[in-house]
Amino acid sequence: MEQVKITIALIIAIILQWTLRNVAEPFAYVDFPLIIIVYAALQRNAINALILGTISGIAVDALSGGILGANGFSKTLVAYAVSEIARRVYLDNLLLQIPVIAGACLVDDLVFYGLHRLLGQVPSAPVVVTIAYSLIGTTIAGTFIYLILRALSTDKIRRQKRDFFAPRRQTRRRNPIRLGRR
Amino acid sequence: MVERSQKEVWRLTPWLMIVLLLGNFVLMAYDAKTASQERVIRVWALAIANFVQSPVTTVSSAVTDYFKSISTLRSAQTENDELKQQVEELKVQVQRSEELSDENERLRSLLSLRSESKYKILPAQIIARDPSAWFDHAVINLGSLNGVKLNMPIVNNGGLIGRVVAVSPLTAQINLVTKDKSGLGGVIGELATSNAIGVVTGNGKRELLEMGYVPGSIEVQVGEMVYTSGQDGIYPPGLKLGEVVEVRPGSATVPQQIFIRPSARLFAMEEVAVLLYEPPERPEYEKTVPNAVAEEKKKP
DSSP, rough: OOOHHHHHHHHHHHHHHHHHOOOOOOGGGGOOOHHHHHHHHHTTOOOHHHHHEEEEHHHHHHHHOOOOTTTHHHHHHHHHHHHHHHHHOOOOOHHHHHHHHHHHHHHHHHHHHHHHTTTTOOSSSSSHHHHHHHHHHHHHHHHHHHHHHHHTTTTHHHHHHHHOOOOOOOOOOHHHHHHHHO | OOOOOOOHHHHHHHHHHHHHHHHHHHHHHHHTTTTTTTHHHHHHHHHHHHHHHHHHHHHHHHHHHHHHHHHHHTTTTHHHHOOOOOOOOHHHHHHHHHHHHHHHHHHHHTTTTTOOSSSEEEEEEEEEEEEEEEEEEESSSSOGTTTTTTTTTTEEETTTEEEEEOOOSEEEEEEEHHHHTOEEEEEESSSTTOEEEEEEOOOSSSOOOOEEEEEEEEEEETEEEEESSSSSSOTTTTTTEEEEEEEEOSSSSSSSEEEEEEESSTTTOEEEEEOOOOOOOOHHHSOOTTHHHHHHOOOO
C-alpha cells in the first residue's frame, strides 16, 4: 500500500514539475520528484527509491534542455546515498529529515551540474544562484510535503515506532502489603 | 509480489544502483551522440506531457486573465472615453487608407505583382517551460499535425527566439538562441551592405549572445543591430537578433568579440510564432564529413 502511495505521489510530482514553471517562475527551483525519492529512501524502501529515481529523472530530462539521463543519474545516486544513511541512522523524526532533504538537493544539483560540465554542456543558469535557490525552495516545499505524507501514513509510522522502540519491560513490583505481613 | 528480507534488499541495492547508473550513462552518451537529431524519448514525453500541460495552461491563463480584468476595471471608464474618441478619428483614417489600398491594388495588378509575405507564420502559445531550473527550453501548442517541423525558426515581434528541437503530433519543444551550444550565422547591419559577418553563439549567459569570427579590421559600433545571415542553413536571412552592447576589439589577425543583447524578450514570452521556413536543400558533399570537398577534388 505504501509503495502505491509513493508511486502516486511521484506521478503527481512529475506532473507538477512539468507544469508549474509556466504558472510561476519560482516553482522552477522546487525539485518535486527529488522530495518524493528522498521520502521513499527514508522509508527504507531502497529498491523502490532507486527505480523511481531513475524513472523520474528521465521523465524530467525528456522535457528539459539538458542531457537525457543526467537527472536520472543524479537522482539514483541521491536515492542510494539517502537509503544508506537511513539504514545506519534513525531518521524518522521530521526535524532530522529536513537537513537530509537539503543535503540531497545539494548533492543532486552538484552531480547534475558536474555531469553537464563533464560532457561539455554548460547550463545557462548561474550556478551558485541556482543551487542556493533550489536548496531553499526544495527544502521548504519538502518540509510541507513530508507533513502531508506523514499525515496520510500515520499508521505505518506508529507501527515503525513500535518496532523501533519496543515497550520497556516493567519490573514486577512486589505487593507492599504482603511484604508487611511477613 | 516477491517479498524480500531486509538483508536481501541491502545486498541487492548496490548492484541495482550500478546497473541503473550504467543505464543512465548509456542514455547520456546516446543523447550526446545524437544531439542534432530528433530524440524518440523526448517526442514521446512531449506527447504524454501535452495531456497535462495544455489543461493546466488553459486554467492558469483563465485565472490570470480574470484577475487582470478585475484590476483593469477601475481604469475602464476613462479608457472607454478615450477609445471612443480614437475610434472616431480612426474611422476617418480607415476611409482614407481604403482609398489608398484600392489604388495600390490597381497599380499592383497593372505591374502584375503579387502581394504576399515572405514567410508564412503560425501563431503559437507557450504551454510549458523547462522543468529544470538550469535550462530554458519551452513547449508550444503546435506540433507536426499543424505543419511544424524540426529546426523551424521561432520568432516574436521582438525578433528571433530559437528553433524547434523536437516535434510531437500536438506540441513542439523549442530551444532558445541563448543556449550554450546554439549557433547561427549573423550579420551586423544590412546583409547586402555590411561585411561584418560572423557566428552568433549562446555563451551560457541568459541575457547575452556572443558573436565571433568578425575580422578585427571591420569597425563595429555599440548600438548597431544584428540580423541573421542565413548562412547556417537553418534560419532565413534578415531576422532581427539583437543589439550590439559591447565590442572587444581585435586586430588584423585576431577577430573581435562582440556581445549582443537579444531583442526578443526571451524570458517573458507567452505568444510566439513558428516561421514555416525550410532551408534550401544542402548539396550532398556538405552532408558528409567536413573534408568531403577536398576528397572530391582529389578524385580524377
